[in-house]
């Protein structure tokens with residue numbers, strides 16, 4: 502098994518060609534909170550390849566060392582096991598603040614901790630940005646729009662969130678995190694950037710995090726029933742992770758400080774999405790309906806005019822291309838877990 506692991510690591514290393522060399526002047530010290538998670542680890546790859554010094558802070562609640570282990574030992578990389586609910590003192594130029602559980606079952610598992618991470622944790626990161634005179638980018642979410650009454654959602658829309666529902670710990674946590682960013686910007690001149698991220702998928706999503714993409718792909722690969730919640734007429738718009746990561750870096754370095762939607766406007770009903778995955782994978786899975794979760798947004802689609810105008814950004818990866826890559830990833834993960842079960 503060790504040999505296989507080494508071979509897998511070698512293969513992964515080959516997928517990262519040379520890390521660029523940046524002179525001291527251009528090299529930034531970058532902190533990524535939640536950098537061992539799904540999105541964070543792809544951001545680590547991009548910034549490391551660009552030649553920056555990257556520090557990841559993660560408490561490994563939903564993240565895994567495995568997502569970033571190919572960088573361990575690289576002189577530009579540091580991994581710190583730390584919970585951002587506690588203060589952190591380091592010297593950095595930029596902070597990508599991603600630490601927070603992101604999938605509904607994960608953030609509902611311990612709502613109080615979700616609130617603490619998004620409130621106290623965000624205060625700590627803003628305090629750090631203030632002390633080092635750095636710039637902070639908050640990974641906010643389309644969930645700030647709640648169950649929207651405006652479609653598609655532009656950044657000016659204030660949202661429609663149930664403040665005491667089961668999703669509130671996350672939705673309101675992110676809303677107050679945004680409020681804190683602009684309070685620190687106004688009062689203490691902290692430079693802030695706010696990305697409102699729409700549903701994102703790709704390799705390194707957790708196998709069992711309960712989000713629709715991972716659920717459907719795993720269910721179809723294993724010939725199990727595909728669980729559509731409710732009638733499946735609710736919609737989502739899915740973006741591939743590399744598009745998001747490019748958008749995050751563009752936003753961090755842009756001259757625009759108000760919130761920006763990052764998402765792919767390619768909108769599908771969940772039932773349609775289940776059929777797309779079923780047809781791509783083939784197999785025997787049937788689609789079954791389960792009760793819908795309380796406050797599940799009925800539709801969601803980003804208006805990305807601002808990202809286009811201010812960042813010159815738009816998604817590049819078609820959904821089918823992204824889905825095929827993600828299916829391949831989950832196929833390998835399943836093989837891997839079967840292999841470790843056998844041994």
Ligand code: NAD
Nearest residue numbers: 535538539540560561562563564584585599600601603701
């Ligand atoms: P993820 O669960 O894979 O990553 C979150 C990371 O934060 C994990 O590594 C976790 O261990 C870490 N973390 C959680 N609480 C922490 C704490 N108290 N201290 C330190 N580390 C902590 O989720 P993701 O999909 O990569 O999401 C990353 C960010 O993007 C989150 O802030 C999420 O709200 C936001 N976002 C993601 C999506 C999406 O579709 N993936 C959509 C909207 C917003």
Ligand code: UDP
Nearest residue numbers: 605711712713714716728729730735771797
């Ligand atoms: N969903 C589903 N079956 C599943 C998981 C999710 O039908 O096995 C639905 C869920 O009800 C929601 C949509 O898929 O309408 C997206 O859910 P997800 O948890 O991925 O993220 P959300 O956008 O709700 O935060």
